[in-house]
Amino acid sequence: MDFKIHQLKGYIQTIYLVEENGSFLLLDGCCRPDVKVVESYLESKLNRNLSDIKLVITTHAHPDHMGAVSFFQKKGIPIAGPRDLNLMYSGPFGIVTYWVDILLTYLVALNKKRGFKNILFSRKVKLDYILTDLMEVPFFKNWKVLECPGHTIMDLSIFHEEQKLAYIADNFVSTKTNVFRPYPIWKPQEYRSSLQRYIDLGINDFLIAHYGQVKVSHERIKELIDSTPDIPRKHHNSLPAILMKLLKSVFK
Incomplete structure (x- = not known):
């Protein structure tokens, strides 16, 4: 393996910092407070600087994947992401979705006992690079972009073909025993197709935002494909049950 992956504990998610040929690739846009986490890790653990990050990728528009990108960009680091990134939080419905996602992020943080921090971020980002399916990641030619939507309208996965390894953001979530x-x-339907794509590409190792690096059998992926219902799970039809579950876990 000609690269190293550093795993950092973010506000509510695992941060993946790829070190390759003396430069760094941040595989997702993190939460707003995670800028300091990444900067501190580079300086204290690696004796490097934030400017050594060549590129930050945002895979989709959620607070723990897009929330820090504008702050990294202000520090001179280019940002790459999907073409439709800004659609998620645009218009009246998008504004409501944004605030619901902020609330859900805080509930997850409370459940993880991470405390209350400022996670507000701009709903619009001017991307330096637009990432499309199968293109090489800028500055990191061994990594390719996979368009794997379904969780949202624009999810990206970042794939290392030789290692059969992919960062898939939230397309799985995991515990110690299952995904x-x-x-x-x-x-x-697009989510099922995205999971099938992982099988077709022979991906064995997955970097998951809400856990860590895991091996997932193709049999388990097929089970997830077959058991995914046809009805979307969105805020308007699923949020009350999700909120009750999170509140019970926070205050149990």
Whole structure:
């Protein structure tokens, strides 16, 4: 393996910092407070600087994947992401979705006992690079972009073909014993197709935002495909049950 993956504990998610040929690739846009986490890790653990990050990728528009990108960009680091990134939080419905996602992020943080921090971020980002299916990641030619939507309308996975390794953001969530579908799932048919793509590409190792690096059998992926319902799980039809579950876990 000609690269190293550093795993950092973010506000509510695992941060993946790829070190390759003396430069760094941040595989997702993190939460707003995670800028300091990444900067501190580079300086104290690696004796490097934030400017050594060549590129930050945002895979989709959620607070723990897009929330820090504008702050990294202000520090001179280019940002790459999907073409439709800004659609998620645009218009009246998008504004409501943004605030619901902020609330859900805080509930997850409370459940993880991470405390209350400022996670507000701009709903619009001017991307330096637009990432499309199968293109090489800028500055990191061994990594390719996979368009794997379904969780939202624009999810990206970042794939290292030689290692059969992929960062898949939220397309799985995991515990120590199993992997599960995420919430929400905007487009179930596209989500099933995205999971099938992992099988077709022979991906064995997955970097998951809400756990860590795991091996997932193709049999388990097929089970998730077959058991994914046709009805989308979105805020308007699933949020009350999700909120009750999170509140019970926070205050149990």
